[in-house]
Amino acid sequence: MAADYASLADLKEHWSALPAEDEEEAQQKLHEASVEVRGLYPDLDARIAGGSLDADVPKLVVNRMVKRALEPRDENAPPAGTESFQVGAGPFTMGGKIANPDDALYLTAADKRLLGRSRPKAKAWTIHPGG
Numbered sequence: 001m002a003a004d005y006a007s008l009a010d011l012k013e014h015w016s017a018l019p020a021e022d023e024e025e026a027q028q029k030l031h032e033a034s035v036e037v038r039g040l041y042p043d044l045d046a047r048i049a050g051g052s053l054d055a056d057v058p059k060l061v062v063n064r065m066v067k068r069a070l071e072p073r074d075e076n077a078p079p080a081g082t083e084s085f086q087v088g089a090g091p092f093t094m095g096g097k098i099a100n101p102d103d104a105l106y107l108t109a110a111d112k113r114l115l116g117r118s119r120p121k122a123k124a125w126t127i128h129p130g131g
Contacts, residue, residue: 002045004062006058006063008023033105053115
């Protein structure tokens with residue numbers, strides 16, 4: 001098993017408001033986020049070892065993923081990660097959709113740009129009839 005990209009101490013430095021009661025869940029989510037990032041970017045460890053990617057990059061991404069999943073929500077405010085929301089008062093209503101209602105781990109477009117492409121680029125090819 002490979003090491004996680006971020007530790008609980010790293011997460012606490014990144015997010016000083018981490019509730020103490022969420023630390024055990026945070027530890028598990030740090031591991032899950034590391035597994036997910038490593039699965040999507042299988043050459044990440046080699047790029048770090050080869051010096052083409054700073055180890056702080058996946059650490060930042062994993063910390064961001066866990067913070068998004070665990071960040072407490074104010075019941076009276078739209079949740080973090082809200083695409084839109086719905087409220088109503090009398091004849092007035094506004095509607096919407098929550099982006100991450102189940103507190104799942106996910107990568108944003110910015111996270112993906114930081115990690116860079118690890119999948120081989122598609123190459124042009126041609127089919128020649130008869131061989």
